[in-house]
Amino acid sequence: MNAIIKFMKRHYKILLTIVVLSITLFAFNIKSNNESDPDKDKLLLELLTFVIEKGHYSPAAIDDTFSKGVYKDYIQALDPSKRFFLQSDIDEFSKYENELDDQILNKDLTFFNVTYDRLIQRMEESKKIYESILKTPFDFTTDESFNTDYEKAPYAKNSAELNEKWRKQIKLSALSSLTDRLKLQENKAKGIVEEVKSAEESGDAEEEVVATVQKKDVKDNEAPKSFVELEKETRETAKKSLDDYFGFMEDLNKNDWFSVFINSITARFDPHTNYFAPEEKERFDVSMSGKLEGIGARLQKKNDFTEISELISGGPAWRGKKLEAGDVVMKVAQGSDVPVDVVGMRLDDVVKKIKGPKGTEVRLTVKKVDGTIAVISIIRDIVEIEETYVKSSIVNKNGLNYGVIYLPKFYIDFEDKNGRDAGKDIALEVERLKKENVDGIVLDVRDDGGGSLSTVVDIAGLFISEGPIVQIKSAGRKKEVLFDKDKKIEWDGPLVIMVNSFSASASEILAAAIQDYKRGVIIGSKQTYGKGTVQNVIDLNQFVRNNAVGDLGALKTTTQKFYRINGGSTQLEGVSSDVVMPDRYAYLKMGERDVENAMPWDKIDAATYTVWDKNANFSKAIANSKSRIASSENFKLIEENAKWIDSRSADYNYSLNLDKFRLAQKDIEEKAKKYKPISKYKNNLSFKSLPYEVEQTTKDADLKEKRTRWHEALSKDIYVEEALNVLDDLQTKSMSKQAITAKKEKLAKS
Incomplete structure (x- = not known):
């Protein structure tokens, strides 16, 4: 978060x-950099x-x-x-x-x-335990079980008990994998290929795994494998997973x-x-600013090797077209310096060698996916991580154009005042949508974990004339009120803010301000995450004179609490939606109120503000939406699914007998079939990029693919559809006339 x-x-x-x-206290030198x-x-x-x-x-x-x-x-x-x-x-x-x-x-x-010291010792012993266990085939005919409620489980009393715990854990993993493999072969034998392929498209994670392996089997035209062969494969897969895990731990x-x-x-x-070690502080800064200096490639560890997992669109590696996903980095050289072998090196250390200031050269010796070796020279540059930034789409519904803006994070670049920040970017998207003559805007902050406080004030200020946005209180000090002082309103039309239980911190301030002003309708989960505290990041190096020890990292600590302009805190309680839409995870404990040691809820005096008076249909739109949701069979199914997921989350006991395990899985699959329509839902709306982005996608295939995927997701999103329905209900009579005119023009053209 x-x-x-x-x-x-x-x-x-x-x-x-x-x-x-x-x-x-701290003005002394440290001699060693060990x-x-x-x-x-x-x-x-x-x-x-x-x-x-x-x-x-x-x-x-x-x-x-x-x-x-x-x-x-x-x-x-x-x-x-x-x-x-x-x-x-x-x-x-x-x-x-x-x-x-x-x-x-x-x-x-x-x-x-x-x-x-004891952990390192026990990890070495555990590595020998799992290697020994996986040398011998599992007997899946025995009647035994394993409970995965680790919190309540006791520690092993001795080495024999620990070995048994490892055996059952690994056996359960292997049993799950074996069950999938057996199901694949049975489906293949029955000729059910297209049905499994469609499961991949349905979004069902478990069936997607099945479909992926099924497609490989069909492609390779493999003959059916014996039970012994499949069991051996599951142990090999289990060993590889554990080898990778222990490789990471080492x-x-x-x-x-x-x-x-x-x-x-x-x-x-x-x-x-919490404390940020130097590398974590750097990653945090990147996540907040959305940009870094380097080559623009994501790396991952594969055993002793570092592999390119993805090229960031627009980055120097992407522009150079020589480095590819799947390439393995063998050596790294700074310009014309002697290359350094990075095989076996920690991933963080490899990243340090590859990253560097804009304009400098790095040379990578890579093993290509075809097995050839190549030396690739890349000039480092500023890399913007596009997924961090705001994006918008436009959709036509009932003759009206609506804009959908998605804000994944309240980002800002603290080091560069002229850098990108969410406030500027949202303002730009609103301006672009206005040029497309939109009749309403949906601002989607679902899953938005927060970010910069200053950007919240800027964004909320786009939708009101002027006034308070948030109140802040420091320990032992008077409250402080942050205002939007700009009388200009960028958008005065219908507005809907979409939230869910993972909308936190800055997202909650924005939703709370819009709700208190009654400027727009808040629609989503019963309540948002419930994080009502403010953190400062403090560089620890500033406290040490003549620091010879190296980077000490930083501390992120809670220094303030923020409050709604109505005086209430969002801490623990979050923001309650005006329109509550059922969601699959509504009953799971995942909010701030479920976190141990969370700070308490409280209240202060309200600020002085004037409620927005231009939403004539505000109450009616909320009532209409609640009525639609209550009568919707799809939302009823989602609510039922949420309760089922909650009941399943308390089930920790698994049989390690193949027949019993498969029977239990079959029962779960049969019950889950009832909820498949949720993932197959389509709202029959067509979303598209704005003109400026359409032009960009003609030059950037990766961006085009990402936007296509996003638009497809929007066309399957029942929540977005209801948000647009609310925009319909918020339209005034004069707007309705515009809709009628637009429809007539559309019919005339056709």
Whole structure:
């Protein structure tokens, strides 16, 4: 979940106080730059606790209760499925349960070192366990079961119990894979190929896997395989997955695990206070700005090799047309320097060598997908990650044109005032839609986890004349009200804001402001995520003089809470939709209210604001929408599906007997068939790009494909369809006349 980040000059006094107070504490040199330097770890521990205590909105007391929370979170983070540690390990660790507060304050790393050393030992032992288990075929005729509720499961008492736990976990994974393979062969034998292919198009994840393998079998024209062969394949697949997992784990160094420990500490203050190691801080900055300096390629680790997984459209690697997805990077050279072998190197380290300042050269020695070796020279440049940015589409419905704007994140580039930000981009899209004579706008912030606070004010200001947008309160200080001071209204027509339970933080501020002004209709899940806190990102390097230890990273800490202009907080409660639409995950616990240690809800005085008075059909549009949803068979089915998914989420026990497992899976599949119409739904609306983007797609095949996929998704989206229905209902009589005229013109042309 992305936090709301707010860098405003008026709050520098808080940080300045921290800096002044910390000079005597941290003004010393560190000699070594070793990745496991204990002096660096102690310094980091001291810095973090000090900065949090001085800067956090409501710092927790570092006492025995705090200690127990850190202990629980950290042990769970190290071994979430309880397949590494033995009960004897936990018994040994438990003596530190009430001592961590003292160790933290005294910069004592004993607990961390003990747990880290034991984890590495147990992981090495576990690798031998799974390798041994997978050498022997599984007996799927035995009547045994496995419970996947790891939270309630006990730790293994000894090595024999741990081995048995691993055996059952792996057997369950293999059984699931074997069941799919058997189903494929049975379908193939029955000649059911087209039916399975259509399942791929339906969006059903499980059947998509089936369809993918089915197509490969058909293509290769393979003969049916024996049970023994299929069972062996499942073990080989299981081993590859575990090898990949352990390969990733082995890539983590002690610093990485110390970051896990540090974040177990920061999480006790609140869920959104956390530490960014240098690489994580860089990734966070990229996610906020939507751009980076490099070659524009996504990398992934494949065993000891680094593979190009995707080229970012418009980036230098994409423009060069020599590097391809699937190429394996063998060596990296900075310009004409000697190439460095990167086989076996950590992914983060390979990324560091490939990235670099705009205008510099990097030379990659790659093994192409056809097996040939090539040296590819690329000049680094600014790469914009298009998926981060706002996009819009236009659709004609009942003779009226409507615009749909999707905002994935409230992005901003803090380093470049002239860089892209969500406020500017939304304003531009609104202007473009106005040129297309749209009669209403849907602003979609579903799954938008937040971002920059300043952009929220800018975006909300596009739809009102002027007034307060959000209220902010710092600990011990008077509230502050952020205003839209620009009287200009970019869009004064019908407006719908789409939200869901994953719309968080900045998304909630926007939805709340629009709702309080009654400027537009909020439509979506029962309530949004419920994150009503503001975070600042603090560079920890500023606190150390003559720093010889290297980059210390940054701390994201909660410094403020924000409130609606009506005075209520969005914390925990989120924003309740004006029109609630059933969704498949409505009953699952995934909001801020379900997160341990979340800050409480409260209320302050309301700001002074004037409700929008140009929505004559506001109440009627809401009532009409509720009526349509209540009578919709599709929405009824979605609601029923949500309850079924909720009931399934509590089912942790699985039979490891093939016949019983297949019978249970068949029963689930039969029940799931009832809900297939949900994924096959089509709203029969045709979405298209705006003229400027149509021109871009003629030169950019990747962009064209992405937009085609998005438009297809919109044409299958029942929620977007209802949002457009609401826009219909918000039309005034004069607008209706326009619709009639448009229809007549359309008929005349045809």
